[in-house]
Every structure is written in C-alpha cells, then in structure tokens.
Amino acid sequence: MEEETQELAFAGTDAIVILCLxxxxxxxxxxxxxxxxxxGKSxxxxxxxxxNLGVITLFFTLYATQYSGNTVVGYAPQAYREGFSWLQSIPxxxxxxxxxxxxxxxLYVIGKKQNFITPTDWITHRFQSxxxxxxxxxxxxxxxANYLLEQLVAIGHAVAGLTAGAIPYGWAVIGFIVIMLTYEWLGGMRAVAITDALQGIILMIGIAIMLAGALVLSGGGVSDLTASIAAQQPEKIGVPDLATNINWLSMLILVGFGAAMYPHAVQRIYSSRSERILKRSLARMTWMPFITSGVVFVVGIICIDLYPGLDVSASEQLVGLLANDVAxxxxxxxxxxxxxxxxxxxxIVSTADSVLLxxxxxxxxxxxxRYIDPEAPQQRKVMVxxxxxIVLIALLLWIAWNPPGTLYQIFVLKFEILVQVAPAFVLGLYWKRLAAWPVFWGMLAGAVLAGAMTLTGNSTVFGIHGGVYGLAVNFAVCVAGSFLFPPTAGKQAENSRMTSLEAAVQNAR
Structure with a gap:
C-alpha cells in the first residue's frame, strides 16, 4: 500500500494523544x-x-452527516484543482x-403512522411489490457501501497526512473502525446522534480556524490573491466555458437528488421527535452551505496561490500541507x-458511523x-x-487498502446509482397514479444506463453525468408507464389514502 504524507509541525506525540482522547x-x-x-432488543x-431526537441533536446529526470528511479533505483539493468553477459546491x-x-x-408524517424503520419501508408500503x-x-x-468506502479512505488520508505518517494510513483506518464499531454497538443511534452533534460543533470551529490561518499565510489580501491567480493560472479564475456550466448543472441535479436519498439521512427524518422539529432543523441547515462548503472553497482558492503546481496526487494532501504551515x-x-x-x-467518523448503522x-x-426470517425476534434482527x-467493514477495509481514485471520484460514483430511487419517493408521495412496474423498470433502466456509462469510461457525455441521463430515463419510464398502464381505480384510491396527510395525522392520534 502506497501512502503520501506531509511533515507536520504537530506530528507525533501531541497528535497521537489527541487521537487517543x-x-x-x-x-x-x-x-x-x-x-x-x-x-439490542428493539x-x-x-x-x-x-x-425522539430533539431540534439541536437532529440539526447537528444532519449537519455532521451531510458535511463529512470529504467536505474538508476532498473539497479543498477539488477547489484547488478546478478554481472558481468549484463554486458549484455551495449551491x-x-x-x-x-x-x-x-x-x-x-414522509415523516406517513412514516410515524406506519412505524417505518428504513427508507425501503416506504417503498414497500407505497408500491406493495x-x-x-x-x-x-x-x-x-x-x-x-460506496459512501462508507469514501469515509474509510478519507480517514486514512486525514490521519496519515496530519500526523506526517506517525500513524500510517492502514493503522488509522483500522483504529477508527474499532472505535466506531465499539460506540455504535454500545449506544446505537443515540450514540451516533450525540457524537454527531459533538463532531458537528468541532467541525464548524475547525473550518473557521483553517480559513483564518490560510488568510494569515496569504497576507489577507483577497484582491492581491485573485490578481496573482489571474497572472499565474488564468484558467482557474476566468468565466467558465459552456462545457463547465453544463457539467455544473448536471452536478446540481445529481447531488441535489442523490444526497437527499441517502438512507442514513432518510432515517434521521424518521428519528425526529415531531414534524415541527424536523422542519426547524432543515430550516437551519439552509445556512450551512455558506458556513461550511463556502469556507472550504475559499481555503482551496487561497491554496492555489500558496502552493502552485501541485499534481492531483499531491493536492489530495493539501489540508495536511496547509495545517503544517499554519501550525x-x-x-x-x-x-x-x-x-x-x-x-x-x-x-469523517461522524459520517461513517451513520452510514454503517x-x-x-x-x-x-x-x-x-422481511425475506429470510420474518418471525425472528427483534433482538436477533439487531444482532444480524x-x-x-462487520462483514461489510472487512470487505471495504480490503478495498480501502488500495483506494480506487481520488476522494472526489469516489464521491461522484455513488450518486450515479443512488439517485435512481428518487422518483419512487418524490413522485410516489404525491402522485396516486404512479404504478409499481413503471417504477421498477424506471429504476432498473436508470441504474443500468448510469452503470454502463461509468464502466465504459463515459461517465459524462456533453458534460452531463451518466446518473443524470439515467434519472431522466427513469422519470420518463415512470411517467409514461403510469399513463399507459395506470393502476386500477381502486388501487389509485388506496394510493391516495396511503399518502394522505390528513389520514396519517388522524390515525396517529
């Protein structure tokens, strides 16, 4: 296993002590x-x-889940490589x-009535197929699985880079897997949510400090910074061309719908104490892109001037390099x-624990x-x-030992497939005519198209991602199929009852 690290001012004892604590x-x-x-019994x-998650815990667990280690370790290098066109990471x-x-x-109101546990409980309830x-x-x-792999790779890069190899990539991954499995087994979602809240607060503070240090190193002159970039690397500061703009819009669709389909994020919807708390938490989340990805974007732009000429591999260690100089x-x-x-x-760990759970x-x-032993007691289900x-972690650990690409490449890959479940949620919640078989063939066609484009090396065509093409085909099949082969009148009436908020509220009472 190859690993690249940076010599850090705080490498060694202090970093190891902090990790242990x-x-x-x-x-x-x-x-x-x-x-x-x-x-373990429920x-x-x-x-x-x-x-029973309250507004503060729910907000921070959503925040820490949405803004993972990829936000800091992966997005700053991406801003460094792309320049100002990476502004798309905010919208x-x-x-x-x-x-x-x-x-x-x-979904929350219906899920509370039906006692949903997982996102596919909604799929089963709505389509009965x-x-x-x-x-x-x-x-x-x-x-x-793809998202968890991303976090394992991020753990290795972050710890190895920020400790100058005092804790090697492999040992970093193994050590934090053990820690994560331990507290997750002991406390379940409660432990994950509380650690997420703590880690979310630390992340906000850490990003602000990183920006302050980068500004000090750059001299604090934003106008001088942009002038320097314009003189040395004008392609990173100019108006994006048409292909970049098309790719930008494609990413907005892919990530906007794909990330909203994260199963661990959907389960946090179910975990809210009330609909009001859920809405308040989501309302607060609207400010976080500016505070988090916006700040990381600025850091990446500053580093274009601070560390010119880094190749892709070296730029992946950008956060470690900056931390060294700031320290x-x-x-x-x-x-x-x-x-x-x-x-x-x-x-990183706050996202990995949510995904694993x-x-x-x-x-x-x-x-x-549902399919192997429907009569199994809940305690056995939890143990399974x-x-x-553990089996998944063992498999991904083997893959993470030789990671398949940059963090950003791993990040994009998972959305191509995950986004294909979006029509089943978005259309299924509002359109009583949506039928089961068009949803099946739409998801399958979209996933096959997106997967085929990725496997053949054509992940984008005309700047548009394969997942977006797949999603367009998916929606088209769902809509056309439901018009051509609609459910019976009785089934449509049943669909209307299943997705009625009034009925859900009355029954919940």
Whole structure:
C-alpha cells in the first residue's frame, strides 16, 4: 500500500494523544448512551433512537452527516484543482435541503403512522411489490457501501497526512473502525446522534480556524490573491466555458437528488421527535452551505496561490500541507491546528458511523427480517445487522487498502446509482397514479444506463453525468408507464389514502 504524507509541525506525540482522547471520548459517549437501555432488543430504539431526537441533536446529526470528511479533505483539493468553477459546491448543498423539504415532512408524517424503520419501508408500503422493494434495497445498499468506502479512505488520508505518517494510513483506518464499531454497538443511534452533534460543533470551529490561518499565510489580501491567480493560472479564475456550466448543472441535479436519498439521512427524518422539529432543523441547515462548503472553497482558492503546481496526487494532501504551515505561525495556531486535526477526523467518523448503522438496519430489517426470517425476534434482527456491518467493514477495509481514485471520484460514483430511487419517493408521495412496474423498470433502466456509462469510461457525455441521463430515463419510464398502464381505480384510491396527510395525522392520534 502506497501512502503520501506531509511533515507536520504537530506530528507525533501531541497528535497521537489527541487521537487517543478522541477515541476514548467516543467510546464513553456510546456507553453512556446505551446504559440502562435494552437497545439490542428493539429495532426501532437501536436504529432510530426511539424516534425522539430533539431540534439541536437532529440539526447537528444532519449537519455532521451531510458535511463529512470529504467536505474538508476532498473539497479543498477539488477547489484547488478546478478554481472558481468549484463554486458549484455551495449551491448543490442548498439544493439538497430544497429536495429534503419537498418530501421529508410528508414522509415523516406517513412514516410515524406506519412505524417505518428504513427508507425501503416506504417503498414497500407505497408500491406493495417485492421486485420494486428488492431493487430499491440493492441500489441503496450500493450507495451506502460506496459512501462508507469514501469515509474509510478519507480517514486514512486525514490521519496519515496530519500526523506526517506517525500513524500510517492502514493503522488509522483500522483504529477508527474499532472505535466506531465499539460506540455504535454500545449506544446505537443515540450514540451516533450525540457524537454527531459533538463532531458537528468541532467541525464548524475547525473550518473557521483553517480559513483564518490560510488568510494569515496569504497576507489577507483577497484582491492581491485573485490578481496573482489571474497572472499565474488564468484558467482557474476566468468565466467558465459552456462545457463547465453544463457539467455544473448536471452536478446540481445529481447531488441535489442523490444526497437527499441517502438512507442514513432518510432515517434521521424518521428519528425526529415531531414534524415541527424536523422542519426547524432543515430550516437551519439552509445556512450551512455558506458556513461550511463556502469556507472550504475559499481555503482551496487561497491554496492555489500558496502552493502552485501541485499534481492531483499531491493536492489530495493539501489540508495536511496547509495545517503544517499554519501550525508553524504561532503557538495559538499550533494548538488550534491540533483542534482542526480532531475536527477533520471527527467529521469523517461522524459520517461513517451513520452510514454503517443504516447499512446494518437495512440488512437486518429489510432483508433478514422481511425475506429470510420474518418471525425472528427483534433482538436477533439487531444482532444480524451488527454482524453484517462487520462483514461489510472487512470487505471495504480490503478495498480501502488500495483506494480506487481520488476522494472526489469516489464521491461522484455513488450518486450515479443512488439517485435512481428518487422518483419512487418524490413522485410516489404525491402522485396516486404512479404504478409499481413503471417504477421498477424506471429504476432498473436508470441504474443500468448510469452503470454502463461509468464502466465504459463515459461517465459524462456533453458534460452531463451518466446518473443524470439515467434519472431522466427513469422519470420518463415512470411517467409514461403510469399513463399507459395506470393502476386500477381502486388501487389509485388506496394510493391516495396511503399518502394522505390528513389520514396519517388522524390515525396517529
């Protein structure tokens, strides 16, 4: 396994101590979250925290899940490589919240009535088709496995880069897997949500400190910075060409709808204490793209001038390189970079734990509990999910030992497939005429087209991603098929009742 690291001012003892303290703190949170509770005996309690997350915890767990280690470790290098055209990273996070608001409150009300545990509970409830449910499960599990792989690679890069190899890539991945599995087993969703809240706060502080340090290194002159970039690398500061703009719009669609379909994010919808709390949390999330991805974008742009000429491989270590130089400015910055070190690692782990928990819940509830042993006690279902998570981690650890590309490439790949479940949620919640078989063939056609384009090396055509082409075909098949072969009048009436908010509220009472 090859690894590239940067010599850091705080590499060695201080960094290792911070990591150890962080690991112990996470395990203690897991123990505290699960003490006195029979988490292993209730699927709902273990995977959804008893559907009792308040506005602060829900907000921060959504925040920490949405803004993972990829936001800092991967997005700053991407801004460095692309220049100002990477400004798109801000609006596509805004669009994600817009898509959530389109379906999340309605799904919450129906999900509370029906006691949904996983996203595919909605698919089963709405379409009552085994084929549609199984295909949705496969697509969502693909997205989760891919996303978890991304986080494992990010852990290795972050820890190895920020400790100058004092903790090697492989040991970093293994160590934090053990920590994550431990506190997740002890506390379930409660532990994940509380650690997410803590890590979300640390991430905000860390990003602000990173920007301050970058500004000090650059001299603080934004006008001088842009003039320097314009003189040395004008292609990174000029108006994007038509192909870039088309690709930008394609990314907005792909990420906006794809990220809203994250199974672990959908489960947080179910975990909210009330619809009002869910809406308040999502409303606060609309400001986070500017505070998070916006700040990281500026950091990447500053680094174009600070570290000119880095190739793709070297730019992947950009955050470590910047942390090194900032730490050498002053003792204050030294210790704040140590905090940043914890923030980056914490953000990565906060996303990985959510993904792993969601993957386990779908294996235990959707596959084992629905198709293999429907009569199994809930305690056994939870244990099956835990063991499935260990198997997945072992497989992804083997892959992460030789990561298949840059973090950004891994990031794009998962959306091509995951986004294909969007019509089943967005159309299914509002359109009673939407039929099961058009949804099945639409998802399948979209996934096959997107996958084929990726495997043949044509992930974009005319700047548009294969996942977007697949999504267009998917929507077309769903709509045309439902018009040509609509459900019976009785089935449409049943669909209307199933998605009626009034009926859901009345029955919930």
């Amino acid at each position: 962080y690991g112990v703190a996470m395990i203690l949170i897991g123990w505290w979250s699960g003490r006195g509770k029979q988490l 699927v709902s309690d273990y995977y959804l925290a008893g559907r 596509f996070f805004i669009l994600i919240i817009g898509v959530y608001l389109l379906f999340a409150p309605r 085994r084929a549609v449910t199984i295909l949705a499960i496969v697509l969502m599990l693909w997205g989760l 050498g400015l002053h003792p204050f910055f030294y210790w704040t970079m140590v905090l940043l070190f914890g923030a980056v690692v914490g953000a 969601s993957f386990s819940s779908m294996i235990s509830h959707d596959i084992y509990g 999910g835990k063991l499935a998570g």
